[in-house]
Amino acid sequence: MSDFIGELLPPDRLMLTPGPSSIHPRIYRAMMSTMVGHLDPWFLNMMMNEVQVLLRQVFRTENRTTFPISSSGSGGIEASMLNPLEEGDEALICVNGAFSQRMAEIAERTPARITRVTAPYGRAVDPEDLRRAGKGKKIKVVGATHGESSTSVASPLDEYRKVADELGALLVVDCVSTLAGMPIDVDRQRIDICFSGSQKALSAPPGLSPITVSPAGEEAIRNRKTKVQSWYFDLTTTMNYWGKERTYHHTPAIPLLYAFREALRMVAEEGLEARWERHRSNQRAALAGLEAMGLKPFVENPAERMITVTAVQVPAGVDGKAVQQQLLDEFNIEIAGGFGPLKGKIWRVGLMGNTSQQRNVLLLLPTLEKVLTDQGFQVPAGAGVAAAIRSYSESRLAAAVK
Amino acid sequence: MSDFIGELLPPDRLMLTPGPSSIHPRIYRAMMSTMVGHLDPWFLNMMMNEVQVLLRQVFRTENRTTFPISSSGSGGIEASMLNPLEEGDEALICVNGAFSQRMAEIAERTPARITRVTAPYGRAVDPEDLRRAGKGKKIKVVGATHGESSTSVASPLDEYRKVADELGALLVVDCVSTLAGMPIDVDRQRIDICFSGSQKALSAPPGLSPITVSPAGEEAIRNRKTKVQSWYFDLTTTMNYWGKERTYHHTPAIPLLYAFREALRMVAEEGLEARWERHRSNQRAALAGLEAMGLKPFVENPAERMITVTAVQVPAGVDGKAVQQQLLDEFNIEIAGGFGPLKGKIWRVGLMGNTSQQRNVLLLLPTLEKVLTDQGFQVPAGAGVAAAIRSYSESRLAAAVK
Numbered sequence: 001m002s003d004f005i006g007e008l009l010p011p012d013r014l015m016l017t018p019g020p021s022s023i024h025p026r027i028y029r030a031m032m033s034t035m036v037g038h039l040d041p042w043f044l045n046m047m048m049n050e051v052q053v054l055l056r057q058v059f060r061t062e063n064r065t066t067f068p069i070s071s072s073g074s075g076g077i078e079a080s081m082l083n084p085l086e087e088g089d090e091a092l093i094c095v096n097g098a099f100s101q102r103m104a105e106i107a108e109r110t111p112a113r114i115t116r117v118t119a120p121y122g123r124a125v126d127p128e129d130l131r132r133a134g135k136g137k138k139i140k141v142v143g144a145t146h147g148e149s150s151t152s153v154a155s156p157l158d159e160y161r162k163v164a165d166e167l168g169a170l171l172v173v174d175c176v177s178t179l180a181g182m183p184i185d186v187d188r189q190r191i192d193i194c195f196s197g198s199q200k201a202l203s204a205p206p207g208l209s210p211i212t213v214s215p216a217g218e219e220a221i222r223n224r225k226t227k228v229q230s231w232y233f234d235l236t237t238t239m240n241y242w243g244k245e246r247t248y249h250h251t252p253a254i255p256l257l258y259a260f261r262e263a264l265r266m267v268a269e270e271g272l273e274a275r276w277e278r279h280r281s282n283q284r285a286a287l288a289g290l291e292a293m294g295l296k297p298f299v300e301n302p303a304e305r306m307i308t309v310t311a312v313q314v315p316a317g318v319d320g321k322a323v324q325q326q327l328l329d330e331f332n333i334e335i336a337g338g339f340g341p342l343k344g345k346i347w348r349v350g351l352m353g354n355t356s357q358q359r360n361v362l363l364l365l366p367t368l369e370k371v372l373t374d375q376g377f378q379v380p381a382g383a384g385v386a387a388a389i390r391s392y393s394e395s396r397l398a399a400a401v402k
Numbered sequence: 403m404s405d406f407i408g409e410l411l412p413p414d415r416l417m418l419t420p421g422p423s424s425i426h427p428r429i430y431r432a433m434m435s436t437m438v439g440h441l442d443p444w445f446l447n448m449m450m451n452e453v454q455v456l457l458r459q460v461f462r463t464e465n466r467t468t469f470p471i472s473s474s475g476s477g478g479i480e481a482s483m484l485n486p487l488e489e490g491d492e493a494l495i496c497v498n499g500a501f502s503q504r505m506a507e508i509a510e511r512t513p514a515r516i517t518r519v520t521a522p523y524g525r526a527v528d529p530e531d532l533r534r535a536g537k538g539k540k541i542k543v544v545g546a547t548h549g550e551s552s553t554s555v556a557s558p559l560d561e562y563r564k565v566a567d568e569l570g571a572l573l574v575v576d577c578v579s580t581l582a583g584m585p586i587d588v589d590r591q592r593i594d595i596c597f598s599g600s601q602k603a604l605s606a607p608p609g610l611s612p613i614t615v616s617p618a619g620e621e622a623i624r625n626r627k628t629k630v631q632s633w634y635f636d637l638t639t640t641m642n643y644w645g646k647e648r649t650y651h652h653t654p655a656i657p658l659l660y661a662f663r664e665a666l667r668m669v670a671e672e673g674l675e676a677r678w679e680r681h682r683s684n685q686r687a688a689l690a691g692l693e694a695m696g697l698k699p700f701v702e703n704p705a706e707r708m709i710t711v712t713a714v715q716v717p718a719g720v721d722g723k724a725v726q727q728q729l730l731d732e733f734n735i736e737i738a739g740g741f742g743p744l745k746g747k748i749w750r751v752g753l754m755g756n757t758s759q760q761r762n763v764l765l766l767l768p769t770l771e772k773v774l775t776d777q778g779f780q781v782p783a784g785a786g787v788a789a790a791i792r793s794y795s796e797s798r799l800a801a802a803v804k
Binding site: 005008009010011012013015017019020022023028030031032033034035036037038039040041042043047050053054070071072073074075077078082102105106109197199205206207227228229230231232233248249250251252253254255256258259261262265268325328334336339 | 412415421422424425430434436437438439441442443445449452455472474476479480511601607609630631632633635651652653656660661663667730741
């Protein structure tokens with residue numbers, strides 16, 4: 001059978017999805033660098049230190065415990081829930097989509113008592129609902145997802161922080177789909193545990209989940225009465241590997257760390273503010289174009305829209321999946337559909353990291369127009385591209401005025 | 403600070419350690435292939451299918467559930483312990499080194515009752531001790547480590563299988579350091595859960611833990627009364643992602659899967675028997691050389707020696723760490739030391755996958771001789787290399803006679 005398994009020949013896709021995002025050649029080049037062992041002195045000192053210094057800048061934190069976990073972003077959810085929670089604890093989890101639901105599901109596997117505070121898909125959880133759910137309870141953790149990429153809703157973290165303060169709780173935030181693409185400032189916003197994924201707005205390959213833990217978060221974890229129920233995601237020991245001691249824990253994915261370091265360097269070179277503004281400007285143009293083509297954003301409230309991912313409704317009578325397939329077949333462009341209750345109802349366009357580029361916006365709009373037209377949906381000819389160009393011109397003018 | 407973090411420039415090491423092993427250029431090339439999304443039809447069908455077909459050949463199994471977990475090998479331990487074990491269950495874990503101890507530690511984080519059956523470091527657990535420990539008990543899982551790479555001891559799996567049969571238990575085997583380097587035959591040896599690491603005798607980058615589960619193992623997992631205490635390592639759901647359904651679970655490390663597929667292809671091209679024989683012949687030559695230099699193997703019983711990793715005792719009066727450091731500084735060659743109770747007492751030489759080559763053996767012996775001489779240890783000049791060459795000649799002759 002293996003006689004028939006030949007050379008690896010993947011198609012050459014442009015991934016305009018909520019991750020993974022397409023990877024810059026510089027990052028591939030770094031990933032190809034000679035691999036060393038994970039106990040090599042160069043790796044333990046130089047390499048790991050540099051990754052941590054750069055990562056703290058992206059998180060905007062001085063937290064000592066800041067490092068990439070050897071897992072996908074879902075491993076970050078697992079680490080952030082399993083470490084602070086044990087028997088006798090209570091947590092509130094904001095649930096408004098598939099990934100925040102995953103956070104709740106993971107928390108519910110601990111012996112802690114979990115309350116889900118929900119919002120309809122397409123909305124952020126109301127801080128008042130969170131306040132009400134916690135009233136009179138001793139809450140240890142408030143968990144929320146910054147960018148719920150299954151719906152493209154962004155949540156009001158500062159409001160959640162206020163509630164967490166009132167409750168004396170730790171704030172745990174999933175910023176898998178937002179870090180380095182939307183403003184996040186771990187120290188200023190006083191997020192106690194914040195984690196992300198390598199393959200989203202950082203545009204490194206998937207496989208790492210950067211995490212940072214505040215001193216208060218660390219204290220809560222160190223004061224546990226019982227062992228963390230996962231050895232692999234036990235931060236009390238991985239903190240020692242990435243801490244001063246460098247105590248061996250497990251073998252990390254060294255080439256992924258090389259790639260990740262290069263991705264972090266590219267963020268540092270661009271500057272976080274400039275990077276956020278780039279994401280903003282491309283999302284604004286893409287959304288203007290999509291709306292001009294007659295597509296409606298799934299998230300009604302502009303204040304609750306993510307910058308890195310934009311969901312639009314599949315118009316009545318159009319087969320969403322067929323549109324995606326044609327984009328893939330004719331143009332090698334991947335956009336995402338909805339899943340779970342939103343299957344077939346939305347498309348999700350990701351413009352994150354290396355894919356947040358003007359040229360990608362000005363490629364997506366006409367190719368999508370072509371496909372929609374083929375699929376029988378009436379698009380005002382050229383309106384999408386025209387609106388995007390207008391948006392870019394306005395951004396330029398606004399920047400010039402400043 | 404990031405202004406001072408420049409281009410990634412790792413040293414060019416030859417890793418003769420118990421993993422990671424040095425990577426063949428073909429594997430790097432595959433890893434560089436254009437990344438696609440994890441929900442891309444090409445990836446979901448072609449790519450994932452091919453990885454599974456090739457992986458079944460390496461494990462020598464027809465198990466449906468055979469796939470790489472997105473974690474280091476330690477994640478494989480976690481998955482193999484957390485999935486079958488729940489409240490009310492009982493397990494016996496063979497402990498004779500750091501990695502088998504890790505298996506016990508992980509099992510002890512489940513609510514199941516765990517009994518450690520121990521052997522001194524440098525020995526395999528006696529099957530009779532295992533039998534005695536299980537007598538009269540209802541044992542669900544017998545866990546063992548095939549190659550305990552912290553000591554270079556290989557364990558008698560077939561004997562353990564007999565005991566597990568007598569007890570009506572599942573046999574769970576860690577073959578992180580042995581798969582594709584030492585004979586293992588999952589179906590014939592009736593191993594119920596068997597897992598490995600990508601970075602050892604498979605010589606792919608670290609970051610994946612291939613696992614296979616027998617129908618009996620699957621049944622035990624599906625019949626659980628409670629949820630698996632880890633969402634990330636829950637095989638009941640990841641089996642669906644890698645099963646026919648391809649139900650989205652998490653984003654795997656796509657470039658690592660590309661590399662892994664190429665590593666599996668290389669195993670298929672070489673043939674498992676030929677690969678095992680290559681490992682045997684290089685280990686034999688290396689050990690002959692090391693012994694001729696006056697170094698004593700740490701594992702006394704030849705039947706209990708691993709083929710992929712060989713531990714030798716640090717001679718009295720020699721600073722083991724200094725030898726390693728000089729090998730690194732002068733020759734860019736990494737060998738490993740002992741850890742835990744064996745710190746400073748042994749060296750561990752790994753000849754696995756791409757590093758199991760005659761030229762590496764004939765490079766290690768003279769460089770080590772030079773370093774040992776510098777460090778004041780009397781080595782019979784040239785004896786190591788001479789013994790290795792003799793061993794290779796004998797292997798050639800023996801092969802010719804066949």
